[in-house]
Amino acid sequence: MSIRVTVWGENIHEQRKASVQKLYPRGMHTTIAEGIAEYLGDAVRVKTATFDEPEHGLTQAVLGETDVLTWWGHAAHNEVDDQVVQRVHERVLLGMGLIVLHSGHASKLFRRLMGTTCALRWREAGERELVWNVAPGHPITRGLPEVFAIPEQEMYGEYFDIPQPDELVFISSFAGGEVFRSGCVFRRGQGRIFYFSPGHEDHPVYHQAEVRRVIANAVAWAAPLADLEPYPTFKVTPHSPTGWFTQAKPD
């Protein structure tokens, strides 16, 4: 059974800025979706959704058929509907995988999941980023070298205000000397979350092979178990009227 992936893209910079449009003529979401399909092939069915669709394209029906969601947003973070954010948040806790990309660090969704500001240091100077693998053997690093360079990137630097990641996968350095925890795993509820910072709209980052490979690996890793059921304490706080002692099993 293939993994059902929804690539969510804000798709605003691509409409407004000619240079971005040139790099991503059909939107960054399309390029990201193609990168996932390139590496995972028949193992995935990839759709896209964007900010300007009704309910941002993330209706209950769409989410119900999504195993892994990827999220790229920037210009319209504050305009994303709170109900949609709530809906996606719940679905992550119930087991949907989530891949948050680049400026998605400041989205309502990611900040709600983290409980922190998710603020960071930044600079737009199109400088070289080196992405170092600090978790060899991790499924997300499959087929990747120990380090790869992104020739031109926006700088994202520490301090990055997140909870300590459950697993730290990549650390980047920038030509200016900054460092950044650029690949971070978080587990929340039954869901797996991966934050990956490379990917600015002004640079062709999502066309680069290593970046596409990381995202594809992360999608495969974040997919929930096929037979996953909601955990018992999710919807309501369950009352166990009697102890395990007097029961065949707890209710």
Place this chain on the structure above:
Amino acid sequence: MSIRVTVWGENIHEQRKASVQKLYPRGMHTTIAEGIAEYLGDAVRVKTATFDEPEHGLTQAVLGETDVLTWWGHAAHNEVDDQVVQRVHERVLLGMGLIVLHSGHASKLFRRLMGTTCALRWREAGERELVWNVAPGHPITRGLPEVFAIPEQEMYGEYFDIPQPDELVFISSFAGGEVFRSGCVFRRGQGRIFYFSPGHEDHPVYHQAEVRRVIANAVAWAAPLADLEPYPTFKVTPHSPTGWFTQAKPD
């Protein structure tokens, strides 16, 4: 310089239910405050604040003079003002210690900080809880035996929907066979958070020596460094126009 502690109590059950009033005639918050002072003496200055005060007693001025806040709520979780929750949340990220007690697991504040439902399994049967120390040498377990019993407690059981704690300090078992991660450390921003589950309003838990000792230890542990300053990325996402290379230091 002494640690400035604010003990926040919802103080509703104590008003409404005679049996609770008998156990805690001046409110649970008063008993908790006395327990902290009993163990920390001159090292602390303890005040209390309650739900029914203006802004729940947690004005910007009060928080500005609070190094560690303890939180007990239950009946009025949903009536706690969102602005106050936001204010406390920010203050925790900037370094105020936070001790969340018992049913505070379901407070708006704790759920915002965790990013999960914080749901759990429960049963009111006044049964024996055994609290086992799984972090010997941790400051929060100072002076405590390897296990202590609470004769009568509400059962809180797994699955407890929280992020994996940064440090797991206590695990409890109940007469009914359930287990619970009853003492959990989380670090968020510059703040230290400790969740401690013992403490139901229907039982004299906050009069028990070991429980008072744990809370006092946690207060001492959670107090911020005296010279703490907001970290640079907190209020705004800082722009670093040039790299470290060309600067004496980053702005």
Place this chain on the structure above:
Amino acid sequence: MSIRVTVWGENIHEQRKASVQKLYPRGMHTTIAEGIAEYLGDAVRVKTATFDEPEHGLTQAVLGETDVLTWWGHAAHNEVDDQVVQRVHERVLLGMGLIVLHSGHASKLFRRLMGTTCALRWREAGERELVWNVAPGHPITRGLPEVFAIPEQEMYGEYFDIPQPDELVFISSFAGGEVFRSGCVFRRGQGRIFYFSPGHEDHPVYHQAEVRRVIANAVAWAAPLADLEPYPTFKVTPHSPTGWFTQAKPD
């Protein structure tokens, strides 16, 4: 390509004690191997090896063809050859999965990997163990209920002297009131390690469906990536004569 599993059994209690022989006539290792095959079928090729074979059956050749090793030992921990321990240790760091069972907690191998004493509290009283799932959605808990009972087990209790697990999957309670971190994930080098405490020789634990399922799940989870290569810093501390700046890639 199927996962190559080697089930290592000390196979001493089974030879010496009639009651153990009755429960495990062909050795516990055979029962454990059958349990893995029962759930994973063609996805695995399972072999066994025992203490009394030359080099304990764990020659370089055998390890070279092992993706996941399971380890049960007790009576002969100190007689296990140091060179074999060293060899298995290295192989784990290079990516072989390792499942350590029950009394294997005190093996030379596990203590070397942990860096701690791995001591614990114990009692042989054939009492009921409840195994609670505290990581719903984790591949190791696939298809398992939120709690299952083992009718008769040796008690293993806290304090269990291990590093904080990278993921805590199960917590057990015992009829006597003790608790235990009974399912623990550790990542070391490129290898994945799972410690699972149920499984005393005096009880038919490895015949129980839930226990077999956990072990089979853990084998599937611990299998290394098919294309795994030794990470660059393993064998020697690599000298990088020039920085990344002046190279196409670091040596």
Place this chain on the structure above:
Amino acid sequence: MSIRVTVWGENIHEQRKASVQKLYPRGMHTTIAEGIAEYLGDAVRVKTATFDEPEHGLTQAVLGETDVLTWWGHAAHNEVDDQVVQRVHERVLLGMGLIVLHSGHASKLFRRLMGTTCALRWREAGERELVWNVAPGHPITRGLPEVFAIPEQEMYGEYFDIPQPDELVFISSFAGGEVFRSGCVFRRGQGRIFYFSPGHEDHPVYHQAEVRRVIANAVAWAAPLADLEPYPTFKVTPHSPTGWFTQAKPD
């Protein structure tokens, strides 16, 4: 009561190489000891011990009077006596703080505590290291800026083969583009361990204010509780003949 600190130095490079002797005329250990005293004053009593003393100066008596040990070694890692390593290892598990410096990453002691190779990438080019604070509010970062530069340092780079740190405090970048987890907290048994990578013998790193401050902060943080007792499962695996149910307290 002041913290009793023993600064252990291999003191070999200082004897053999004129340039090192010039930087550290009384040995690096003396400079490190002075740095600790400079920041902690009367709160510490600092002694030194070196490789060439009987039992490397780390007799049972010396360790019995040591609250925190710092460790710098390089040329003689393999000549350090296994019994001394065993003795220090045990003492750490029982609560002695341990600060491992620079090339101490490859010492027998650190590798035993970690259970991994602790290998890393390196280059001696006297290049600039930037040390970034990724744990603002942590006691080890007290009084330190968000980043500081070491003008000339040996490069230590990822992949660094350690277990995931319990807390990651510093990440460094180097002029060559490499990154390194340069400040790492580990808890083992009752002991607290801090690894801090800056400090090559060919550079005046231990004379630099920020480096001295970090080490002094770490000493204060790693000191055990004054009233710490050995945890019950340390020396032997304790037999609990009866459950908690039938006892006043477990034996």
